[in-house]
Amino acid sequence: MIEVKNLKKEFEKTIKDPGLSGAIMSLIHKKTTTVKAVDGLTMHVDEGEILGFIGPNGAGKSTAIKMLTGILTPTSGTLKINGQIPYKNRKEYVKEIGVVFGQRTQLWWDLPLVETYSVLKEIYCIDEAKFKDRMDFLNEVLNLQEFIKSPVRTLSLGQRMRADIAASMLHSPKVLFLDEPTIGLDVVVKDNIRKAISKINKNDKTTIILTTHDLNDIETLCERIVMIDKGKMVYDGSLYHMKETYGKMREVIIALNNPEEIKNIKPDKKFGLTADDYDIAKKANSVSMKFNSAKVEIPDMLNYILGTVSVKDITVKDADIEEIIKKIYKSEVKPGEAV
């Protein structure tokens, strides 16, 4: 469905010294540097798949998405989606895709939502019967009914996002690009939007590329993730595999009868762990200890804790994906290395 090979995008950037004099100098003598926003991205996405596309801010996610959607022309590399080359057959290509940029709406500020959809109906040449069916489906999935007559400018962020997603789905696209569709939304709305995305994916077999900073989105929706950083791919695989491979850092939450006893827990002395392999943090009513389960087995650690301090309650947490990703983002681990 989506075939990307060695995709690159470079931008010419003017270097300016700070201040007004810097700005004037740059007018006279322009210094430029080449920024590689996307640097050799290769990936493949199957039909009907929901791919989580993640990476820290400035990793090149948006640039990559903009090339995939035909907005930007790649500097080099090949790109084939749904049998088409986005930037070449742009007008034909975009008929088959839907795009949502969570940060900015694609709707018309002053138009009532209903009118927005009739404009899109004309733009995409959707016939009357199909349009009605589609609206019924989207209404059911996204609950547009309650605000469909209001102008877009009066919608709340959650409503607007639902409206935006509906707008991108109106023409039943084969591929849907969702760039941060849950940004700034509350938990309930996020949950509703995730359910809607999942329903749309199942109903239409829509291939979905989802970028997000909310890992709950990823956990609920995506079987596979691609992580990029500095324009390069750093991980491609299932979420499960990521946890298996990198999720060696486990967390134990201990509630102590006597909080003072915290200083008695010394895994460095007992197991010879270095500072990289463990971390003890005092929380409001408990102690959180993270340690590398590749170095010390979980039962051994629990035995040690229970034998050392008087414990009121103890919990072992699942491998925390956020933790893994945070470490990869901070380049503390290279791909292939255990966290």
Add this chain to the structure above:
Amino acid sequence: MICICSEPENQRKFLDRKDGNKLIRFIKLYKIFVAQFLKNLMEYRIDFLTGAVSFLIGQITNILFITIIFSQIPSLAGWKYYEIMFIYGYSLLPKGIDHLLTDNLWSVAYFIVRKGDFDKYLTRPINPLLHVIMEKFQFDALGELITGIVLVIYSAIQLNYVPGAEEVLVILITILFGTLIFTSVKIACCAIAFWIKKSGSILQIFYMSSDFARYPITIYNKGVRFIISYVIPFAFTSYYPAAYLLRGGNGFVCAGKTILISSIVFCISLLIWNRGISAYESAGS
């Protein structure tokens, strides 16, 4: 298969001939926006009234200014007071129509490109230029249009001028293609934003140069005359057609020249626009 973008223009022609109902679709879409606009008038009433009134005041001041000057100078380079008023009024017609229909191009020059909002237009299966244009209907332009019509009719009466059938045809053609000259200049200038992010001031300068064409161009030196005739050909939006109407000449040549010149400017502006789209860099998000 290395696909460095070679000829994106091919896919981005203004109107593909094979799909004839595209224009109809565009008009249909424009109608939705105009209808919505009229509904919104009620809501943004104060803004609309202010806009229209400020334009009217601007135009009236201009007329007063001309009146004062020409009460001192009964003629200018052989042009009488009412003839000058006729040329002045005529210049407002294509300008006003263009202003009414394609005002959103100013937003492209000032912020749509700079803020990366142009993304939206590139993800829709409709020509981005038409898409941008249809989104806004600028009612303030009525100030210009009404002033223009009033001036032309009033000065024509004073001059005892009655156009014949051929003249009416020339009027229609020159207004239509004069409008195209304005639109083309706007397209070309706002497209510069694709490279330099913000081209509002450039557009402003070129747009303002149309003010030269409000007066008989015989008052300028050769350089200025050449520029407003063949470089930024605003003279074809008012002086040339008005001179033909008032002083006579070959109507076929007058209309033909206007059509030719405006078509050339239009093609150039589309070329710049299409190149601009390939150079578009969007904005970070």
